[in-house]
Amino acid sequence: MAATSAGRVLTLCRQFQNACRISTTLSAQQSTVTLTKGRSYPHRLPSTLLSSSWSCNLDLAVQCRPLHTTISRRGLEEFFDIPENWGEATVKSGAPWTAKQLRTKSNEDLHKLWYVLLKEKNMLLTIEQESKRQGQQMPSPERLKKIDRSIRRLDTVVKERENALRLLQTGQERARPGDWRKDVFGRIYWYRFREHALPWYMNRRYKRKRFYTPAFVAPHLRLRLEKYLRAKTRKQKKESENQAVLKEKFPQMQAKSQ
Amino acid sequence: MASRLIYPLYQMGNPQLRIFRPPFFLTLVRPGKEQPPDVVQFRIPMVMTKFDVRNYVEKIYNVPVGAVRTRIQYAQPLVIGTNKKRNHLNQKVKRPDYKVAYVQLAQQQTFEFPDIFPKKDVKSAEGSVEEMQEKFMEDEEQRQKPDPRRGGVTEWFGL
Numbered sequence: 001m002a003a004t005s006a007g008r009v010l011t012l013c014r015q016f017q018n019a020c021r022i023s024t025t026l027s028a029q030q031s032t033v034t035l036t037k038g039r040s041y042p043h044r045l046p047s048t049l050l051s052s053s054w055s056c057n058l059d060l061a062v063q064c065r066p067l068h069t070t071i072s073r074r075g076l077e078e079f080f081d082i083p084e085n086w087g088e089a090t091v092k093s094g095a096p097w098t099a100k101q102l103r104t105k106s107n108e109d110l111h112k113l114w115y116v117l118l119k120e121k122n123m124l125l126t127i128e129q130e131s132k133r134q135g136q137q138m139p140s141p142e143r144l145k146k147i148d149r150s151i152r153r154l155d156t157v158v159k160e161r162e163n164a165l166r167l168l169q170t171g172q173e174r175a176r177p178g179d180w181r182k183d184v185f186g187r188i189y190w191y192r193f194r195e196h197a198l199p200w201y202m203n204r205r206y207k208r209k210r211f212y213t214p215a216f217v218a219p220h221l222r223l224r225l226e227k228y229l230r231a232k233t234r235k236q237k238k239e240s241e242n243q244a245v246l247k248e249k250f251p252q253m254q255a256k257s258q
Numbered sequence: 259m260a261s262r263l264i265y266p267l268y269q270m271g272n273p274q275l276r277i278f279r280p281p282f283f284l285t286l287v288r289p290g291k292e293q294p295p296d297v298v299q300f301r302i303p304m305v306m307t308k309f310d311v312r313n314y315v316e317k318i319y320n321v322p323v324g325a326v327r328t329r330i331q332y333a334q335p336l337v338i339g340t341n342k343k344r345n346h347l348n349q350k351v352k353r354p355d356y357k358v359a360y361v362q363l364a365q366q367q368t369f370e371f372p373d374i375f376p377k378k379d380v381k382s383a384e385g386s387v388e389e390m391q392e393k394f395m396e397d398e399e400q401r402q403k404p405d406p407r408r409g410g411v412t413e414w415f416g417l
Contacts, residue, residue, distance in 0.1 A: 075321045076298065076369055079286040087378040114279045115318060125285040127374060129301070133288055136375045151281075158279070176264070195267035 078119055079126045091139045096146040099153040107161070110154060117154065121147045186213040186221045263305075282306055282314065284359075288371045293360070295368040296324075300359045304330070311359045322364035330357050 085091050102110065124144050131138040166172055178192040191211070200206050213221070246253060265275065285301040293299060302311055308326040315321050333353040335343040345351050363369060404413065 075319055076286070078319060079284075080372060080374060086372075086374050087376045089380075111279065118280070118283065119318065121283050122285065125283055126287075129285050129287050130374050134375055155279075197267060197269065 079123055081123060081127065085139065088139050089137075091143070093140060093143050093146065097150040097153060099157055102154055102157045103160075107158075110158060114151075114154060117147055117151050121151070181211045182213050184210050184213060184217070186217050186224075280314065282310070284311075284314065286371075287358075294362075295370070296363045296366070298361045298363065298369050300361060302328070302357050302359045304355070304357050306357065306359075308359070311361065315361060322367070324362040324364040326362070327360045328357055330355060 080086075081091065097113075102113075105113070121144070124147060128138050128141070128144065162175065166175065176192050178190050180188055181191040182188055196203055196206070263277065263281065266272075268275065282303050282305075287299050287301055289297070289299045300311070306314075306328075308328055311326050311328070312323045315323050333355050335352070337343065343351050404410075
């Protein structure tokens with residue numbers, strides 16, 4: 001699995017920067033965006049902190065150059081919260097990442113953020129399972145929802161970028177090729193292609209799946225269509241009758257109410 | 259990659275499949291049965307294999323992994339032996355199965371599952387609502403206690 005590569009540059013969060021200003025001989029052009037790791041500051045930096053901490057580096061780049069440290073050596077401890085939070089009833093956490101914030105981040109940032117969120121979610125799942133085991137309440141279970149939303153939004157943003165790139169480079173609208181096909185019941189649906197090792201005429205299982213409508217189904221197609229049209233007209237009639245009744249009661253009504 | 263992974267077909271000579279942004283989440287669990295000190299127990303998604311677990315733990319958590327053993331746990335209904343469990347809508351329910359991985363750490367490392375819920379003496383803040391409530395509850399309890407001078411004899415016995 002692709003992992004966060006070695007040679008990470010620590011981003012100092014706003015609190016840490018206020019605590020100690022360090023000037024190093026590193027050049028200002030060095031990349032200042034990564035996730036925070038390591039226990040060099042007293043409290044844990046939740047991965048759901050707003051992007052303000054990431055962008056503040058550029059302002060303070062002059063006074064405070066990024067610090068290059070070794071990667072975190074916490075190992076399996078990362079499956080648990082910091083020991084200060086063990087036994088607490090609630091643990092403070094920030095808001096989830098919004099798609100708008102994520103769109104401002106570069107691809108490398110998003111890639112690294114994915115792993116931050118992944119580890120956070122692992123930690124929360126561990127705590128949840130242990131709390132069920134011990135019969136205790138998990139502290140702040142809303143963190144799981146926040147992380148889920150962040151992960152989904154990150155996925156959305158990455159998909160958007162991939163879509164855009166693909167459209168520009170190849171003109172293909174979809175990542176996975178497909179086709180409009182009829183199923184046995186006469187319905188037309190979007191069939192998404194799968195990869196096979198054989199050509200279709202040698203694939204027995206594929207041939208059993210019929211992409212045409214047999215002749216005896218034709219009368220039922222008409223009946224289905226009639227049923228659908230009947231339901232549609234019924235709905236429209238009901239709606240217009242409803243509107244008429246309301247109009248009688250409230251003659252000055254103009255907008256169509258739901 | 260994405261939440262809905264489609265693995266491309268593998269034929270001999272193809273490059274190694276790599277998944278960027280893996281959508282797999284591991285849960286560290288306390289072992290139900292006694293395990294050796296260097297064994298860590300995880301609940302992993304069904305689609306992960308031993309090699310996946312090894313790469314995952316090594317690359318993402320930087321933990322040296324020796325051996326990985328997996329098994330699939332059938333989630334039995336609470337009344338073991340039957341499959342008649344139904345919910346309040348009279349629908350048959352089945353809890354999802356899960357895969358368990360036993361990861362043996364390399365380099366003679368050991369791991370002991372910590373106690374995440376230690377008893378903490380919570381002292382509420384002065385003048386807060388919680389403190390007043392606690393005080394009230396303590397007073398009530400004191401009022402309900404029987405007279406200590408009776409030496410444990412109940413009120414029923416008169417006098």
